[in-house]
Amino acid sequence: MKLFExxxxxxxxxxxxxxxxxxxxxxxxxxxxxxxxxxxxxQVPIGGRGKAGGIKKAKNLxxxxxxxxxxxxxxxxxxxxxxxxxxxxxxxxKELYLSxxxxxxxxxxxxxxxxxxxxxxxxxxxxKIFKEWVSPLIGIQSFNIRNIxxxxxxxxxxxxxxxxxxxxxxxxFRQYDCELVEINPLIIxxxxxxxxxxxxxxxxxxxxYRHTDIEPELVELTPLEKDxxxxxxxxxxxxxxxxxxxxxxxxxxxxxxxxNHFKGExxxxxxxxxxxxxxxxxxxxxxxKKANPKVIFLxxxxxxxxxxxxxxxxxxxxxxxxxxxxxxxxIKGMREDEAKEILKDAGLITATTLQDAAQRSSxxxxxx
Amino acid sequence: xxxxxxxxxxxxxxxxxxxxxxxxxxxxxxFGTKVVAGVTPGKAGQNVNGVPIFDSVQEGVDKTDxxxxxxxxxxxxxxxxxxxxxxxxxxxxxxxxxxxxxxxxMEFVHYAKYKDAVLIGPNCPGIASPGKTKIGILxxxxxxxxxxxxxxxxxxxxxxxxxxxxxxGIGQSTCVGLGGDxxxxxxxxxxxxxxxxxxxxKAIVLVGEIGGTAEEDAAEYITNHVNKPVFAFIxxxxxxxxxxxxxxxxxxxxxxxxxxxxxxxxxxxxxxxAKFPTDIADLVEQHI
Numbered sequence: 001m002k003l004f005e006x007x008x009x010x011x012x013x014x015x016x017x018x019x020x021x022x023x024x025x026x027x028x029x030x031x032x033x034x035x036x037x038x039x040x041x042x043q044v045p046i047g048g049r050g051k052a053g054g055i056k057k058a059k060n061l062x063x064x065x066x067x068x069x070x071x072x073x074x075x076x077x078x079x080x081x082x083x084x085x086x087x088x089x090x091x092x093x094k095e096l097y098l099s100x101x102x103x104x105x106x107x108x109x110x111x112x113x114x115x116x117x118x119x120x121x122x123x124x125x126x127x128k129i130f131k132e133w134v135s136p137l138i139g140i141q142s143f144n145i146r147n148i149x150x151x152x153x154x155x156x157x158x159x160x161x162x163x164x165x166x167x168x169x170x171x172x173f174r175q176y177d178c179e180l181v182e183i184n185p186l187i188i189x190x191x192x193x194x195x196x197x198x199x200x201x202x203x204x205x206x207x208x209y210r211h212t213d214i215e216p217e218l219v220e221l222t223p224l225e226k227d228x229x230x231x232x233x234x235x236x237x238x239x240x241x242x243x244x245x246x247x248x249x250x251x252x253x254x255x256x257x258x259x260n261h262f263k264g265e266x267x268x269x270x271x272x273x274x275x276x277x278x279x280x281x282x283x284x285x286x287x288x289k290k291a292n293p294k295v296i297f298l299x300x301x302x303x304x305x306x307x308x309x310x311x312x313x314x315x316x317x318x319x320x321x322x323x324x325x326x327x328x329x330x331i332k333g334m335r336e337d338e339a340k341e342i343l344k345d346a347g348l349i350t351a352t353t354l355q356d357a358a359q360r361s362s363x364x365x366x367x368x
Numbered sequence: 369x370x371x372x373x374x375x376x377x378x379x380x381x382x383x384x385x386x387x388x389x390x391x392x393x394x395x396x397x398x399f400g401t402k403v404v405a406g407v408t409p410g411k412a413g414q415n416v417n418g419v420p421i422f423d424s425v426q427e428g429v430d431k432t433d434x435x436x437x438x439x440x441x442x443x444x445x446x447x448x449x450x451x452x453x454x455x456x457x458x459x460x461x462x463x464x465x466x467x468x469x470x471x472x473x474m475e476f477v478h479y480a481k482y483k484d485a486v487l488i489g490p491n492c493p494g495i496a497s498p499g500k501t502k503i504g505i506l507x508x509x510x511x512x513x514x515x516x517x518x519x520x521x522x523x524x525x526x527x528x529x530x531x532x533x534x535x536x537g538i539g540q541s542t543c544v545g546l547g548g549d550x551x552x553x554x555x556x557x558x559x560x561x562x563x564x565x566x567x568x569x570k571a572i573v574l575v576g577e578i579g580g581t582a583e584e585d586a587a588e589y590i591t592n593h594v595n596k597p598v599f600a601f602i603x604x605x606x607x608x609x610x611x612x613x614x615x616x617x618x619x620x621x622x623x624x625x626x627x628x629x630x631x632x633x634x635x636x637x638x639x640x641x642a643k644f645p646t647d648i649a650d651l652v653e654q655h656i
Contacts, residue, residue, distance in 0.1 A: 102470065104550045104580040104617070107477050122622065136474045137482065177471050206443065206616065207469035234614040249548060249614025250522025250577055253603035254645050257627075260606045261643065271614040274505075274523075303507030303527040304395075333531065334509065354644055 001203050002045040002220060006085045008199030011176065012183075015168045018195040022087030026072075031064050035088055040067050043083035044076050045220050047120070047200075052076045057089070090195055095185035096152065097121055097129075098166065099200075100173040102180075108133045109173060111144070111166065115152050117185035118197075140170040154188070161194040162186070176214075177207030224290055231283050234273065240265025242365045243293030245284055247272045247300055247310075255299045258354055264362025267293045276305045281313035285321070295326050297361040299354065302333030311339035315346040326364050330357035370497035370542040371517065371562035371569070372486055372554075373436070377460060377501050380405040380425065380434035382449045383441035384416050388464075392440070392505050393417050399502040404432040425449075425456040436460040438494070438503050446490065447472035454483045462503045463489030463553070470616070473551045480553055487553025491616065493523040493545035504545065514539015515568055516652060519559035520575035521546050521582070521617070525603060525645055529575060532649040538656070541569040548615030550579070556586035564594050571597045571655060573648055574639070578604030579618045579625040587633035598639045599651050602627045 003011070009019040025031060025040070042054030049055060054076050058064035064086065074081050095117030103110035111132045116124045132148040134140050145163045154162060165186060173181045182200040189195060203211060221229065228235030234249065238256070242264050246252040249271050256266035268291045270284055288296055300310055311331065318327070327348045331339045340350045351357035379396065383389050384406025394417050396403050403419050405428035412423040422428040425437065437453040439446060439461060446465045453461050454476070461480065468490045480487035488495055494504010498511040506523075510531040516538055520526040523545060530543055544559055546552050556574055563569045572594070576583040583602065590598055605627040607613050609620040620626050634641055640655075642648040 102474070102550060105555075105582070105585055107474055107551050109474075135478065136471075137478045174471065177469050179470075204469050204471065206467045207471065209444065210469075236611050236613060238608060238611075246524075248522060248524025249618060250520075250525030250575065250603045251528060251645075253577060253607060253613050253618070254525055254601070256607070257603065257605045258644055266606060269613060301524050301528045301531070303510060303524065303531075304505060332528065334507070354646055 001205055001208060001216060003201040003203065003214070004043040004045065004083065004217070005041065005199050006043060006083070008201040009196065011172060011201060012196050012199055015172050017165055017168050018193060020087040020090050020195060020197065022085055025068055025084055025086040028061065028065055031061055031086060034086055036060050036064070037089050038064060038086050039089055040064065040071055041085045041087065042071050042074065042076060042081040043085055044079045044081060046077055046079060049076050054081065090187060090197065091190045092187045093190050094188040096162070097124070097184045098169065098186050099180065099182035099184070100169055100178070103133060106133055108136060109170070111148055113148050113152055117187070121184065134170065139174070140167055157192055158188050161188070161192070165194055176211060177204045178202060179204050224287060228287050231287070233280070233284055233287060234271035235287060236269040237291060238266050238269060240267040241294040242266050242361050243268040243270065243288045243291055243296045245270045245272055245288060245296065245298045247274065247305060251299065251301060255297065255354070255358070258358035259297065259362055262359045262362035264358065264365050267291060274305055276309035276313065278313035278316060281310060282317045285314070285317045289323070293325060295328060295361050295365045296323070297357060298327060298329040299357065300331050300333070302331070302335060302339070306335050307331045307333055307339035308335040308342060311342040315342050318346050318348070328357050328361045328364065330354055369566050369568045370500055371559065371566050372488065372542065372544060373460065373495055373497055373501050373503060375500050377436040377503060378402050378404045378432065378434045379436045379438055379503055380407060380428045380432070380458070381438045381440060382407045382425065382453065383439065384408055384419070384421055385411050385414065386440065388440050388505070390416050393419055395508060396502055399496070399508040401501045401503060405434045425452045425458065429456045429458065434458065436503060437462070439463040439465055441465060443467040443469070447476055450476040450487070451479065454479055454485055459485045461485060461487045462492070462494050463487065464492060464494060464505055466491045467616070468549070470549065470551050473549060477551060477553045488544060489547045489553060491549040492547035492552070493526065495542065495544045497542040498540055506543065506545065510534060511543065512539040515541050515570040516573055517541050517563040517566065517569040517571070518543040518573045518575070519546060519556055519563070520544070521548055521577050522575055522603065522615070526575055529573065529601065529645050529648050532646045533652065536649045536653050538649060538652055541566060548617050550617040556582050557589045560586060560589055560594055564596060569596065571599065571652055573652065574598060574600040576600060576602045576630055577615065577618050578607050578613065578620055578627050579615070581624065583630035584633040587637040587639065590637040590639060597655055599642065599648055600634050600639050601642045601645050601648055602630050
């Protein structure tokens with residue numbers, strides 16, 4: 001789960017990392033404790049908000065109100081702004097970049113630091129980004145911090161302050177099950193202090209159960225995706241008009257790819273998983289119908305899951321609830337012949353191979 | 369021969385008395401796996417399909433000489449279960465459990481290395497070597513004995529591919545499900561290294577997907593260390609960036625982990641790529 005900037009900063013504050021004084025603003029009154037000039041920042045779970053006009057400065061209350069009205073409710077790459085953070089501005093002597101993320105290949109936390117702070121890290125050349133890996137068994141050690149801070153070539157006092165922030169964000173990264181903790185920029189102020197001007201924190205969804213102090217805010221998901229998540233169904237909405245139901249994440253992805261080969265475009269990724277439970281099958285079809293696809297493509301491989309049990313579930317839903325679009329099915333594996341009979345009987349199209357099914361689905365969807 | 373497992377594996381199942389445990393102990397016994405013990409704290413003295421249940425892994429190991437553990441416990445107990453198995457001296461651990469916090473996986477993967485144990489998973493279907501053993505939840509019916517090694521990040525897609533190999537009369541030496549999580553104990557590199565050394569394996573099939581750089585790492589390894597022919601399928605060519613496609617690890621993040629990048633790396637390493645999962649069997653057949 002991606003945290004909004006202001007919630008990330010609440011965590012920074014909890015770990016003793018300085019952040020600018022600020023609060024969420026909805027109206028004039030909310031500005032009362034702040035000293036102008038201030039900066040107003042749209043709270044969205046994606047980057048690039050500055051370029052989209054989601055960050056604006058204000059010299060006085062009048063400007064503050066005007067800019068708040070502009071930012072609140074604006075659309076930033078599909079996200080409607082519902083929260084705006086107002087912060088006092090800081091004097092900046094130097095900016096740097098700090099992050100801790102997961103290195104999947106090394107299976108270790110990776111610290112990255114750069115003296116080129118304040119810009120998109122993707123655009124910083126590799127030789128300006130310094131890296132250090134931490135053994136998860138022993139945790140961050142002084143040598144790790146020395147290794148990376150020394151490369152930044154800051155003064156002695158500044159380096160000390162950066163080192164402190166590093167060990168704090170490492171603790172935060174581990175204790176809050178983070179996928180990413182990023183400060184960009186971390187600034188050195190004119191009086192030699194350090195302050196986090198932005199925060200990007202992502203907490204591992206699978207670990208949310210042990211962070212009950214973090215209120216879930218599934219802003220990255222569509223309403224249907226949220227609904228599916230509550231029901232424990234793996235469901236992703238995509239751009240096309242063919243709804244894919246398959247069992248297993250890999251097979252579902254491969255099915256979407258096969259459609260693409262025949263110029264079809266997937267609109268929904270729905271992974272039924274290892275279930276043949278008729279109730280789950282029913283829920284899956286209900287969700288799929290709400291997504292309003294032009295064609296549904298059901299692709300099953302029965303290993304442990306028996307094809308005919310799933311087919312019976314599908315038939316029950318379709319005969320009872322009806323379906324308003326063609327359903328192309330491709331069934332392979334344990335008890336496939338029985339399953340095909342059941343699906344044919346329910347009036348569904350049964351294809352023989354993955355290619356055949358993908359081609360038929362794509363044609364029915366109009367090749368778009 | 370085979371990789372990672374063979375007839376010498378004596379399997380202890382952690383989480384043996386749940387619905388999955390009971391079912392898969394039966395399936396593994398049918399396949400010929402030596403399942404010798406089960407562990408569910410508080411249920412010592414019971415048995416599942418004739419397999420005795422113990423309160424702790426240590427007790428199970430002491431009484432049955434189990435050297436392998438299959439972990440089926442719920443996600444929030446998985447770290448404890450793996451640590452318990454490692455401390456009891458178990459040297460091969462297969463973790464089926466899905467949705468384990470990755471910080472937990474990071475810890476037990478490193479601890480397994482420290483203890484010199486092989487850890488497969490998490491979020492994987494397990495490992496099977498036809499004619500020898502099956503440790504996990506893979507369907508026994510899809511396999512046949514032969515000389516193709518399979519390593520995969522996915523479950524059902526692997527069954528599909530293995531089944532299509534079987535339909536063409538191509539058997540498998542070992543099929544290992546590496547897991548769909550961002551962190552796994554065994555990666556393509558370790559599987560490739562083992563297959564390259566395994567005399568019984570003549571060709572290698574890799575099933576990859578979007579997310580991370582495991583395939584790119586594998587391609588580099590193949591270029592430098594693998595002489596056997598390698599075939600691959602990559603799932604997720606049409607997946608949009610930033611969306612998690614079912615598996616926790618299947619996400620294109622910050623421009624990394626795209627199918628194009630993986631396909632390009634494999635092609636450069638001389639790996640033959642299939643367009644459709646079922647085409648892998650054709651490619652392998654043409655080669656033989």
